[in-house]
Amino acid sequence: MSELLQYSRIKYECTCGKFRTLPDLVFCRYCFKIKCDDCSLGEVDNIFCPRCLEPSSVPEARLKKHKCASCNDCPKCANVLSARTENDNVYLVCQYCRWSSREANQEDQENTKSWPTKENPLVNQLGEVTAYMKRLELIENAPKDLKKGKSGKAWTAFHLKDKFGFQQMVDKRKKALAPEMNPVDAHAPTEAPTLEDEIKERTDDLRTLDQIIMQPLINISEPLLPVQVPLAGRVQVRCDECERTLIKRDFGVTTFKFKISSFARQFVPDIRMSRPVDDLKVGETSHVFLSITNLSSSAMDLTIAPQSGNGFIQCSSDPIQLLLPSSRASDTAAPGVHADQSDVIVFRQHNRVGLRLDVIPTEMDLSSPCLNLLITYCQDGSFRLSSASDKILKPEETCPDPILSANLKVDLR
């Protein structure tokens, strides 16, 4: 989609200095700052199976090892496996490559749930070792905790929710106040298989890297098993400064609606290239056509100043000031310069303006021509009003919104 709308060609500068495309940016109305994925906080708010869309709670997902119990993928081609019934039992078949669970020498099952998977043969030993390491950790940390005055009482209601398994840790700590130390036996070394052994044991079909990655525990001598579908997480976004939620989807994984959405598009002018740039020639003037749309709910005062130098293409156009009406008031005639009175403004259409900028490339620009624009914009104040709707504003507080500015990189290739 972003390729189709050519969003990827124009990068906006985030508050943190990184350049991102407009759909990747969010806006915090309270801090009045643009935020990107690097300077906002992501938080998993829902875990679900991408195939059957069944949601799982966090402990449930941990119990299931973050895999769906009822959905399986083909180990050969990673397509969905479907169940075929025969004599009241089911087996799994890939409709695409015709792999079936019978090829893996699997007995037919009564239902599609909990298809057998390969477990790590060393799982018990691993558990013992981790438990031992935890006990060691406790003993090592005990004097430090005492010094700090932390005595295990400082747990809050936050931990009782057990979202991150803290409760278990607390219980374990309490239990392990006097941990006993039984060193675990070292894992006895086994002979490394020789190349001849591996070739002897190998079945005829060679596996692709993808197939091995899907089931890393299965040896080359064993048949591939149905792959349990890994669960997916849905992320909600918070501002890293004020911790307010910026993006939150509606309850339920099947919906695409948002409960809270504060995308940068709703605030920042949406600037796109309206026409591809002709072939650039050194020393000759070329035109760059931009369309600027105000998608916010209030009128916008916008100045676009082309920046030259520093490795960016030379632009001969003067800075231009525009007053863009809001998308809601789009049927009222737009104030400001009319299209026929300016060289720069190509068209004016409700809340959208078309611009033509002249660029003169030099030899250096031709390999990666990039136009740098400095945009300075300001809303008429209704934006701040709407953000503060939870408290009553005094008349003197209804000031215009702060002026924001951002650098833009336009890729002219």
Place this chain on the structure above:
Amino acid sequence: MTETSTVSIASSAIVCVEADIKGEVIIKEGCVVHPFVVFDATKGPIYVGENNIFEEYAVIRNNSDGQPMIIGDWNIFQVHSKSSAKYVGSRNVIGVHAVLEDGCSVSDDCSVGAKCTVFSHQNLEPSVSVYAATNLSRTTKTPNMTSPHQIEFLRKILPSYHHLYGKKKAVATASASAAQ
């Protein structure tokens, strides 16, 4: 009608009138040919067995010089598949947008996955499955599910919504024989 453009369709076969049939083509009992299927037998005859399904926009083209192209029984040629194979056996599934190149051959119980290609030098052994973007192939134990219900349903439902090739041809041949 000239000798080289003889189309023979069995009485129980359902061939939609939008199908484009050129040259010597024989379609036997129980076949279902959806609209916009192309049979191009201008370079050599095409003999189709019983109970095959040809889905929309499937192209069956004989590119050999006069060699007959033979298709067995109970095959499914899915939407937009292209076949110039000299021989296709029985109970095969040729997937969506799959291509059987000139001169290749497919035996029985094979499946060619969506968008896969069987190259012209290839002769598929029985029960071979061709899959993935790189046209991997292997022998499979899982049979194709060519259920008779699907073709029965199609034979029943298609005539209610489409004009049939056989009907139009019958009228044409009747008037032709009357003129003789």
